[in-house]
Amino acid sequence: MLPYLLKRLWHTVFVIIGISVISFFFIHLSGDPVMLMLPADASHQEIEALREQLGFNAPLYEQYFRFAFRAIQGDFGNSLYYKIPAMQLIIERLPASLELATAAMIIALVVAVPIGIISAVRRGSLLDMGSMLGALFGLSMPHFWLGIMLILLFSVQLGWLPTSGRGTLAHLIMPSLALGLSLTAMFARLTRSVMLEVLNLDYIRTARSKGLRERMVISKHALKNALIPIVTVAGMQFGFLLGGTVIIETVFAWPGVGRLVVQAIFNRDYPLVQSIVLVLALIFVAVNFLVDMLYMYLDPQINYFEDK
Secondary structure (H helix, E strand, C coil): CHHHHHHHHHHHHHHHHHHHHHHHHHHHHHCCCHHHHCCCCCCHHHHHHHHHHHCCCCCHHHHHHHHHHHHHCCCCCECCCCCCEHHHHHHHHHHHHHHHHHHHHHHHHHHHHHHHHHHHHCCCCHHHHHHHHHHHHHHHCCHHHHHHHHHHHHHHHCCCCCCCCCCCHHHHHHHHHHHHHHHHHHHHHHHHHHHHHHHCCHHHHHHHHCCCCHHHHHHHHHHHHHHHHHHHHHHHHHHHHHHHCHHHHHHCCCCCHHHHHHHHHHCCCHHHHHHHHHHHHHHHHHHHHHHHHHHHHHCCCCCCCCCC
């Protein structure tokens, strides 16, 4: 187990370094933040003095090594716009994004997996065609449009739920539904496709020929193997949800990391953008590592620890 863990950690180091290099140099192509921080009538001396104070007068490679050296020590610098440590802002916003992403993923899996299984078992039935038609509609429906429709229905017309903000379960329902329903469509189609493939394998026919109940064949034999690609996609989608919920967070005024990074980009807040990118990359790598560990439970034949 230890050799595999060390190997994955070694790969993680290269991934993080690559992401940090790409994000650092591409962010600096957007322009000089000093010009946003000073009034339009600022003199050349004032501009150069602030640029030197912030360290932007040094070559880009020198600025990167300075940033990387501090990041290794846990210091991601201060936000240029908010004037406080960048990591403090991320820690304040990250729980909101984790809460929204987790709720959306739970909704998607709880609804989609049973629908996909039933559609595969009753292939060609009206239930199968109806569920797949609904999944197609869900895939075609932008989640921000769905969010606006939910606000119009449950907040404006019925007055059941708050329109925006965070704090109670009522605030979480609509944004998580807007994200979760689009994922539900994808997971339902994926589950159906994988289950149809698994149900045609020889060991399923053998289990049926032994007289096992259909429920036992589906739940104990077919579903466990079908979960492997579902877990893979779920892990990737969870990582994407953390940084990819910008529109939903904007529609519902949800104080998450996605909304924060957009504001930081518009403000050319280099330290904050770089910090968010690195933190999200670390979370994404950690989620994929947990997915790899889960593979061994779902399929004992998978062994990462054998010497190659």
